Amino acid sequence: MASLSPTVSCSNLVTFHLTPATAPAQHVIKYELRTFAKLGALSKYHGPPTDETDEAWNSLYPVGMSRISKEEASRIANWTERIPGDDHYVVQLDAWHQIHCLNLIRKALSPERYGPSRLSDSVLENDDTPFDHVDHCVNILRENIVCNADTTPNVFQWNEDKQMMFPHFDSVHMCRDWDAVKEWTHERQLLAPFQDKVRPSRLDD
Numbered sequence: 001m002a003s004l005s006p007t008v009s010c011s012n013l014v015t016f017h018l019t020p021a022t023a024p025a026q027h028v029i030k031y032e033l034r035t036f037a038k039l040g041a042l043s044k045y046h047g048p049p050t051d052e053t054d055e056a057w058n059s060l061y062p063v064g065m066s067r068i069s070k071e072e073a074s075r076i077a078n079w080t081e082r083i084p085g086d087d088h089y090v091v092q093l094d095a096w097h098q099i100h101c102l103n104l105i106r107k108a109l110s111p112e113r114y115g116p117s118r119l120s121d122s123v124l125e126n127d128d129t130p131f132d133h134v135d136h137c138v139n140i141l142r143e144n145i146v147c148n149a150d151t152t153p154n155v156f157q158w159n160e161d162k163q164m165m166f167p168h169f170d171s172v173h174m175c176r177d178w179d180a181v182k183e184w185t186h187e188r189q190l191l192a193p194f195q196d197k198v199r200p201s202r203l204d205d
Helices: 051-058 070-075 094-108 133-148 178-187
Strands: 005-010 013-017 031-035 066-068 089-091 155-159 164-168 172-176
Touching: 051 094, 070 089, 094 133, 172 178
Parallel strands: none
Antiparallel strands: 005 013, 031 172, 066 089, 155 164
């Protein structure tokens, strides 16, 4: 497991420094400047759901789980299981989980097309609270927004037609190269069906 050491401590908050070596895909990260869409501008991801919008959203995360080596698994902050019948270990980059969650919320807004959201059995021990997938996804996105805390400034500019200072969200952001991360995931894609009901061999076996 990766060695983590506190770098900042204030009140009850302790901040840990994760080195690039702890994240298997960290070495492929590249940064690029990207301008976000103008307020009101529509993209292929906007609008009422259609076959075209579904295809656009689904194309964002065509890969599910990934395989990493034993050495890579030994360096991540949280331990993961060995893939049954394989000498690799299973992970999923959180970016794909986040996009899945955002897409799930999008679909929940259109039950006439995708059907109503349903509760599932509890996923916690000694807790009978039904699992609400949509609610889970809202919180996952909240946690990631707070975690990443994008400090890009959105600006306000005078609009003569509206006679007001109008907000502009088409700001220039420093972004990670999405395609580079997708390429890493494709190269590490878990192709065989994931047998999550089979007891795995543990990392230290």
